[in-house]
Amino acid sequence: MTKVHFIAIGGSVMHQLAIALKLKGYQVTGSDDEIFEPALSNLRQAGILPATMGWDDSRISPDLDAVILGMHARGDNPELLKARELNLKIYSFPEYIYQESLQKKRVAVGGSHGKTTTTAMIMHVLQQAGKDFDYLVGARLAGFAQSVNITNAPTIVMEADEYPASVIEKRPKFHFLHPQIAVLTGIAWDHINVFPTYEIYLEQFVIFIRTMETGATLIYNETDPELVKLVNAEGAHLKLLPYGVPAHTISNGITSVTFGGETKAMEVFGDHNLLNMHAARLVCNELGVDDTTFLSAIATFKGAAKRLELVGKNDHCAIYRDFAHAPSKVKATIEALKEQYPSRTLIAVLELHTYSSLNAAFMVQYQGAMDKADIPAVFYSRHALEIKRMPDLQPEGIAQGFGRNDLQVFNNREHLQAFLDAQNYQNANLLLMSSGDYEGMNVPSLTKYL
Structure with missing residues (x-):
């Protein structure tokens, strides 16, 4: 044994x-x-x-x-x-996953954003299509008992992140997976505490592409100019499949998507989710799932936990929470809600919680990220700064970084709660973005505003 x-x-x-x-x-x-x-x-x-x-x-x-x-x-x-x-034999998590999947077809979903959702979409469709597969994903998903499964299945679908593998193996996790099919969703500087410059961050993706086997498939987001430049420079040895936002319509807060001449209404929305969906479709095609099967299955996908997750709604207001924290994710999530509900006021609250987002020097990366929010607010916890041994942030510096003079900045949960209580939720949506928990705020209780 x-x-x-x-x-x-x-x-x-x-x-x-x-x-x-x-x-x-x-x-x-x-x-x-x-x-x-x-x-x-x-x-x-x-x-x-x-x-x-x-x-x-x-x-x-x-x-x-x-x-x-x-x-x-x-x-x-x-x-x-x-x-x-x-x-x-001592292994980091990804090194061991590779050992367990030497005989499998490995699918790795990498990139700065959308990894969890894209992986979840692929898993959902393969499950609906009756395919046997292993997986690892960074969130709990409806229909899956756990977030890691290792059996004798012929395929493994892996969320592949760029964070270091372990204390003795500082290289990024996704360098160890050596997939035959890979997705890169885009590149936007993150993890400033690990990758102090954008160039060092970018280099991790260069290595990932270079070390893929000749003839392997790389599915990449052609709407990201940095990624396109990288793929053109480094991906000549690969089968390249670019993807963009698929054909779709939005009517009465419902998005319908067209693939292969067929159209279906979706549970999820926003260009970032549609990009993820297109990447998932190309992966599933490579694994033998046709467009008709894919479309029927993806129409029932409700999203991964805390990824534009609906907390509650009525006929004139909806409350969403999202894991977004990096600038590109914040921008994409806000824009998705504005596009889905163009006539509603958007109240958007972002919690600064990661090393990058709590770093005063990084704040300028958020320039324009909350531009589409009608009422923008930022919350940060002094306790989080203490734990991370970081200096206090100045509200003026935060507002300047985001480029919004009207940005409300809170570092006290009671003040944030009072702000939320004071808003008018008639024909308005509330969006809460965080990888934290707003110092223990009870998010489900906010349905009282409905």
């Missing part, structure tokens, strides 16, 4: 891999210094929650087939040191 040990098993995706391998029949153990919900309950239910918290090098034995190292583990971790001493 294959024996695997996870150092830092409690990570949001890491614990899902642990559960998937347990379900595959592997002997799985793990450790962590603290584990939060929902990982805690998920691991307990699977029977692989560590008996005690903390690190213990006695858990590392010579008979382990693999040690999988989570992002949360540090270089001086005693279990890691013991594994190295015993010359065990």
